[in-house]
Amino acid sequence: MAAAGDGPWLDDAAGRLVRPFTVSDGRTRPTVALDLMSQLMVTGATPLGYLGPEHTQALDLCRAPVPVAEVAAHLKLPVAVTKVLLADLVDCGALTTKPPAFHHNPTDRALLEAVLDGLRRQL
Structure with a gap:
């Protein structure tokens, strides 16, 4: 088992010792619309209040x-x-977000072919 000061409460055999949804205080829905490819970047603003690790x-x-x-x-x-x-x-205000570049056409053929080619190279 990992020592108390090691990482985010991990145990080599058991995995994470804190259930994932306790990290978000049991909340399952974000207040901002984000998809997997939404881009995020820090703004430089200091968040007020408690921030978890x-x-x-x-x-x-x-x-x-x-x-x-x-x-x-x-x-x-x-x-x-x-x-x-x-x-x-x-x-x-600590992060800013923008939709992915292909937001208006997520089924762009060139993008899908590039992803497929990359996957084939991995196999």
């Missing part, structure tokens, strides 16, 4: 534009929980 980690990850899916992967949290945390930071 996951909020702080998310801010560190968003120093350069980053999509929601990548933040969730780095935090090792479900996307639903990550969206709630990110929405908290958008609401307090």
